[in-house]
Amino acid sequence: MASTLELPSPRLEEWRWADMQALRAAADAAPRDAGIKPADLFLDFDGPRLLFVDGVFEPAHSRPGPVKVARFAPETAHPLGELAEGEGWVLSLDAQAAVTGIQIVHLGTGGESHVPARITLAEDAVASVVETYAGAGWANRIAQITLARGARLMRSVRLLQADGFVSIRDEAEIGEAASLVSIFLGAGGMGSRIDGALTLTGKGAFAEMGGALLTSDKQRQEAAVSVRHEAIEGTSRQLWRAVAANRSVASLAARVEVARDAQQTDGEQSLRGLLLERGATVNLKPELEIFADDVKCAHGATVGELDQRALFYLQSRGVPEPRAKALLTRAFVADAVSRIGEEKVRAAFEADAEAWLENSLSHREREGARSPEASGKGEGA
Known part of the structure; x- marks a missing residue:
């Protein structure tokens, strides 16, 4: 039962920034009709499709192709990931095989659901996966990824739940000259915890995990990612953007560990937060732990408001203030999703971010119209 959950x-x-109260409330929530047609959640392109409703595979709206559905329990020490056992999905590709356009959709109606995933790519295999989360409840997921020499995986994840909570744990081992790129977009009303542990085990491996968290009202979203370099000539990128409106909180923690033998490592962290109101909060925590001496590692972490000079410039060119703010915010977020290689997927992420931005700005305008100052009922009125 959700009430007996032992949470971190x-x-x-x-x-310390995780919203476990929101997670527990989502796990205890009674089921309700999400009012969403599953077909509307899939992007319009060919490829394997799997739908999970409340953690249960739904064959009527699925065409798995090479993706297998199986029950298993992941071997992990992660406190949330170890709970994600049961019916899940498995992708295993032989050497030089290629499967792109795989879509996994998770639709929740309330309560808790757990789905494990395992991705194993042999030498020089190629795959791309798009995951979408919608509805409500607590969606708890773990993905365990193994990439052999020269394998490449592009993973794009959309968090669009209207409410509830999504917790995602990624664990990956990336072999020689292999590449993993994972991009996340949190553009729903739910709370979230995106948790990653990536290990570069082979020479010349590449890992990127990043994205954008967009929060409003009293919402809280979080990403906590650790990348460990164990072999020479590895490259990693952690590029995260957070936009916080109203009294919401977005938190980003990025860690890079470089082992003694991991010479010629190139690691970069870029964490940036944008506050749309001064009551909002963005927490940033970059960390570097380096034991090798021939490395190139850098990190940057900044939090601020919209550039007033850029805002003034746009307004001086006839762009209304709401439109100018939207343009600057859109450019800030676009930086995080530009790494998605498939054009249709990238366009969908941009549309999700645009929809969030329009809703956020409309909400702010409505709130401003109801304020005492706007209605003439403030002091001195």
Whole structure:
């Protein structure tokens, strides 16, 4: 039962920003009709499709192709990931095989659901996966990824749940000259925890995990990613953007570990937060732990408001203030999703971010119209 869940304590440093109260409330939520047609959640392109409703595979709206559905329990020490056992999906590709356009849709109606995933790509295999989360409840997921020499995986994840909570745990081992790119977009009303542990085990491996978290009202979203370099000439990128409106909170923690033998490592972290109101909060925590001496590692972390000079420039050229703010915010977010290689997928992510931005700005305008100052009922009225 959800009420007996043993969840990580915020007293632990790595969980201090996690919203476990929202997770527990989502797990306890009664089921309700999400009012969403599953067909509307799939992007319009060919490829294997799988639909999970409340963690249960739905064959009527699926065409798995090479993706297998199986029950298994992931081997992990992660406190949320170890709960994600049961019916899940498995992708295993032989050497030089290629499957792109795989779509996995998770639709929740309330309560808790757990789905494990396993992706194993042999030498020089290629795959791309798009995951979409919609509805409500607590969606708890773990993906365990193994990439052999020269394998390439592009993973794009859309968090669009209207409410509830989504927790995602990624664990990956990336072999020689292999590449993993994972891009996330949190553009729904739910709380979230995106948790990653990526290990570069082979020479010349590449790993990227990043994206954008967009929060409003009293929402809280979080990403906590650790990348470990164990072999020479590895490259990693963590590029995250957070936009916080109203009294919401977005938190980004990015860690890079470079082992003693991982010479000529190139690691970069870029964490940036944008506050749309001063009551909002963005927490940033970049970390570097380096034991090798021939490395190129850099990190940057900044939080601020919209550039007033750029805003003034646009307004001086006849762009209305709401439109100018939208343009600057859109450019800020676009930086995070530009790494998605498939044009249709990237366009969908941009449309999701645009929809969030329009809703957020409309909400702010409505709130402003109801404020005492706007209605003439403030002091001195």
